[in-house]
Amino acid sequence: MLKLEGVSKVYAIGNMTVQALRAVNLELSPGEFLAVMGRSGSGKSTLLHILGGLDWPSSGRVLWNERDLTTLSVRELARWRGEHVGFVFQSFNLMPTLTALENVELPLLLRGISAKERRIRAREQLEHVGLARRASHKPAELSGGEQQRVALARALVSDPAMILADEPTGNLDSETGQVLLRLLRNLNERGTTIVLATHDPEAAAFAQRIIRLKDGALLLFS
Numbered sequence: 177m178l179k180l181e182g183v184s185k186v187y188a189i190g191n192m193t194v195q196a197l198r199a200v201n202l203e204l205s206p207g208e209f210l211a212v213m214g215r216s217g218s219g220k221s222t223l224l225h226i227l228g229g230l231d232w233p234s235s236g237r238v239l240w241n242e243r244d245l246t247t248l249s250v251r252e253l254a255r256w257r258g259e260h261v262g263f264v265f266q267s268f269n270l271m272p273t274l275t276a277l278e279n280v281e282l283p284l285l286l287r288g289i290s291a292k293e294r295r296i297r298a299r300e301q302l303e304h305v306g307l308a309r310r311a312s313h314k315p316a317e318l319s320g321g322e323q324q325r326v327a328l329a330r331a332l333v334s335d336p337a338m339i340l341a342d343e344p345t346g347n348l349d350s351e352t353g354q355v356l357l358r359l360l361r362n363l364n365e366r367g368t369t370i371v372l373a374t375h376d377p378e379a380a381a382f383a384q385r386i387i388r389l390k391d392g393a394l395l396l397f398s
């Protein structure tokens with residue numbers, strides 16, 4: 177479904193460069209649950225950003241069913257992302273002034289879906305993550321685990337084929353983290369492709385396949 181061919185990423189700051197990814201080849205199968213492990217700075221987030229069309233590689237190709245995403249314009253890539261990918265980040269990234277329900281509705285608003293349908297679909301996703309009773313709470317009125325479940329509901333509301341989760345349990349205690357990981361596993365069992373970046377072996381154990389990055393390169397024997 178999604179394939180990286182010789183993907184490298186070089187960041188330049190002033191006259192310094194950082195090679196964040198080195199010639200990464202990776203094939204993601206539909207319905208797979210993949211964990212990406214590696215130390216801080218090894219390139220996990222960079223890899224997820226490129227997989228999800230949030231950033232471009234410096235070289236190499238990103239193929240989505242034979243279509244090279246690196247040739248798309250900013251707009252086209254944004255549309256592709258909106259249709260196919262849901263993101264969950266370590267820091268939740270919820271809008272502080274919106275309620276839980278409104279946060280979940282947001283991706284649908286950006287896609288021009290009617291208010292009525294937005295509300296129905298957002299409620300459904302909040303129910304799915306067990307937060308129907310917190311719909312009118314703002315992020316600051318929710319626990320960390322609840323905020324992350326709202327973020328997951330927001331990622332799910334546009335029914336993406338793929339969820340990219342970057343250290344989603346990094347700011348949660350281990351029990352709360354397990355709740356989120358079980359939700360991810362649940363989704364995966366129903367067909368959603370999951371890519372989870374983590375440095376926690378217990379979290380990675382939820383995946384079917386684990387890959388490891390070291391200094392931006394994929395380790396062959398991991």
Ligand SMILES: Nc1ncnc2c1ncn2[C@@H]1O[C@H](COP(=O)(O)OP(=O)(O)OP(=O)(O)O)[C@@H](O)[C@H]1O
Nearest residue numbers: 187188189194196215216217218219220221222223
């Ligand atoms: N926007 C940027 N500009 C310059 N350098 C960057 C940028 N983003 C990341 N880097 C560098 O690229 C390398 C890979 O970063 P990345 O965020 O992918 O690592 P990571 O594996 O996700 O680390 P962590 O576990 O700490 O989240 C690091 O050395 C980092 O300093």
Ligand SMILES: [Mg+2]
Nearest residue numbers: 220221222342
């Ligand atoms: Mg990271």
